[in-house]
Amino acid sequence: MNRAERWAEQPEASEKRTMASQLEARVREDIINGRLAPGSRLRLKELAEHYDAGVIPLREALSRLAASGFVSAEDQKGFSVGRISADEIRDITDTRLLIECQALADSIRHGDLEWESRLIAAHHRLDRLPIVEGPERLLKPEWENAHVAFHEALIGSCRSPWLLRLSHMLRDQTARYRMLSVHYNDSASRDVPGEHRELLDAALARDVDKACALLAQHYETTTRSVLAHEALKG
Incomplete structure (x- = not known):
């Protein structure tokens, strides 16, 4: 293949990567919200028809999701939605x-004025978005994105790239479990916006011990509510 032919193929390859990225986001959202049930088979032809997409970019999207744990891939058996378990959420x-x-x-100790500004802005957006939508109480993608942005802003001045990388990976793995917590619990029984405001105040006050205690309580409350769900009971 000469250089001109390679250049001619580049736009098509780029388009396929873009489509795969879009499909990855859509499938991930459907897994998080439970539209694709844990353990269910992911048949390429059916999914391609459902998402009005080609099989090739869909296969690439599922392969990416398999790398992050949302999808399981087995030789000769194809793809399936990753299973959930009480042991996994406890370990995570x-x-x-x-x-x-x-x-x-580390972020609180080294955060500067710019860090404070980013944190306040992230919280401002999160605090003004509803958490769920519709009678099915599905987690709103806008809130989920704002929630991730707020927690990333909290640790944004951490100087360790590996701590940040591992934090991001673990946060990604809790997304489906967070959906169970939101979807199946009475919203009046927990003040999630209040928990985020307390975290913000402790971080801005540079109170490391209080902020870490609040963060632990925030995550433990979610985990306890998830473990109470029937799908995770032995």
Whole structure:
């Protein structure tokens, strides 16, 4: 293949990557919100028709999701939605607290005025968005994005790239479990916006011990509510 032919193929390859990225986001959202049930088979032809997409970019999207744990891939069996379990959410939460509390402490100690401004702005957006939508109480994608942005802003001044990388990975793995907490619990029984405001105030006050304690309580409350759900009971 000569150089001109390679250049001619580049736009098509780029378009396929873009489509795969869009499909990855759509499938991930459907997994998080439970539209695609844990353990269910993901048949390419059916999904391609549902998402009005080609099989090739869909396969790439599912492969990406398999790398992050949302999808399972087995030889000769194809793809399926990753399963959830009480042991997994407990393990993820414990590990997340070890990693993210260290990242938060370092971020608070080294955060400057720009960090404070980003944190306040992220909280402002999060505080003004509804958490769920519709009679099915599905987690709103806008709130989920704002929620991720707020927690990323909290640890944004951490100086360790590895702590930040691990925090991001663990946060991504809790998304489906967070949906269970929101979807199946009485919203009046928990003041999630209040928890975020307390976290903001402690971080801005540079109170490391209080901020880490609040973060641990915030995650533990979510985990306890998830573990009470029938799908995770032995």
